Amino acid sequence: MKKLINTPQTVVADALRGMAASHSEISVDAEAGIVTRSGGKVPGKVGIVSGGGSGHEPLHAGFVGRGMLDAAVAGPVFTSPVPDRIGEATAAVDSGAGVLHIVKNYTGDILNFGMAAEDADDDGIKVETVVVDDDVAVARGEGAGRRGTGATLFVEKLAGALAETGAPLAEVAAMARKVNEMSRSFGVALSSCTTPANGAPNFELGDREIEIGVGIHGEPGRRRAELTTAADTVEIMLDAILEDLPEADGAPVLLLVNGLGATPPIELYVVRAEVERILAGRGIRIARSLVGNYVTSLDMAGCTLTLCRADEQMLQLWDAPVDTPSLRWGA
């Protein structure tokens, strides 16, 4: 294992200390794994909390700030944070308007966020939960259901922007659920990731093999295939996504071309060009897009694509100002 880390035991807290040093707009408790806005809670605003296992940076801590999250809770690598920490973050951001939990669909996260929500309710904090399950590589209803991946960014951005307008909890939660329902993702890997604790790749790929339909926790994909062109790879990914993407009266899409950690910008932009070409050929308009490392899987080479059908309100929420370590734009 070759990584720029100190020890597997300290990697999460060390990285959080690095984030704290870099970004004065967030306040970081590196040992507890809790990141909040430095300004403290926003009076009258619905609080938005997300979190999960680490190893997906900048998700979630990089999205804490005006227009997006109020708090992020970072567990150990690929392991859900404990309910107490989620509860602390929930209490820290509740200003009386209630709190939305944005939870990726993994068993541990569902369980721990669920317990934290119950405890918060006992303490008089109203919590709504939205579960993100956008990964079409998992069949609907299979096992624990579809995994949450790239759509998490869209849910956090759009629900975050709506909360910033002072919208009530039910409305913010409804938007979060709508964004998830309108989103589909699919990933391919050119290499496995290596967790610091294991020290060896989760799976092995041959020199000319890629893994089709991977998750973001080192799970193997649905099948292996021979390495092919970016054009053919993107076609496989978009076929899987479009088969399942809601039509929504031909609304345009938000697009995320997401690097899994070890794929450089030059390749992500080649992928972006192929997505443009293929979607244009199928009459789908890309209204907004992002290209970069947003929801990583440690040092995995590869990428995920996420499409989200977006109506006019969703586009406006996308365009609303955001000021976080990893997403930043003005009005």
Add this chain to the structure above:
Amino acid sequence: MKKLINTPQTVVADALRGMAASHSEISVDAEAGIVTRSGGKVPGKVGIVSGGGSGHEPLHAGFVGRGMLDAAVAGPVFTSPVPDRIGEATAAVDSGAGVLHIVKNYTGDILNFGMAAEDADDDGIKVETVVVDDDVAVARGEGAGRRGTGATLFVEKLAGALAETGAPLAEVAAMARKVNEMSRSFGVALSSCTTPANGAPNFELGDREIEIGVGIHGEPGRRRAELTTAADTVEIMLDAILEDLPEADGAPVLLLVNGLGATPPIELYVVRAEVERILAGRGIRIARSLVGNYVTSLDMAGCTLTLCRADEQMLQLWDAPVDTPSLRWGA
């Protein structure tokens, strides 16, 4: 070689098409490798042009926009663009106030930008050139001199911000030279990069080996060492930089923690934390910092560190608004 590309011959144009699709603020001629601001030339403003071989994305095209570059010229992977293309970009951004060429110190770039500047002069366009040579892994005066790496971003940002105020060419060029003089960089690699044309790594590293003092074109470093902690690795890098960094009356520094392409955010933030700790121990204040993939070397794992001593004017120029694909912040 495992890459998300179509062919080695088309990778640069394909990636530029992806950038064009993603970023409406830039105007891209993918075949010519020329990227300009979509608004066209800015009347009365000094034009700023940079460029060089591709494989370092988002450098340079990702830095075209208000507050930074007026044009970027992308050559083939790791190969300087030809003088004619540089000349086209120079003519495209000259509004009569002259043009600054920001050139990384590599033989091909020096030669080709030099020829383009002469031709521009013949056409009545006044050109000043600043050469960026910040890499302390190369001894001063050795061979072709020090390589240009991460400081290029600082030069482009600060000279870009000054040009935006309407400052004359001589002043913008003087600032660019000052930023370069105040900057020092050093890189380490955990893996080699693989150029699409070669298809095999430029050098091979053992499972526990790292390369100390690498450049951004797959050159081997000054020496090999055994993989160690992030803390020890950062200490080696900062020792090399600080030995050569101007004191500048104890002025604070700008810091760039730059990923070389295949190193994920979690590791870059661990490095950021170690830089904070070590510099604090040596009484050096980090006034501003960036963490991410800004000056990559294709799919190389590793990072570079750049420090730049910054006076009050330089900090103000850093904070000035910038609106480019890869750096974006408001006033």
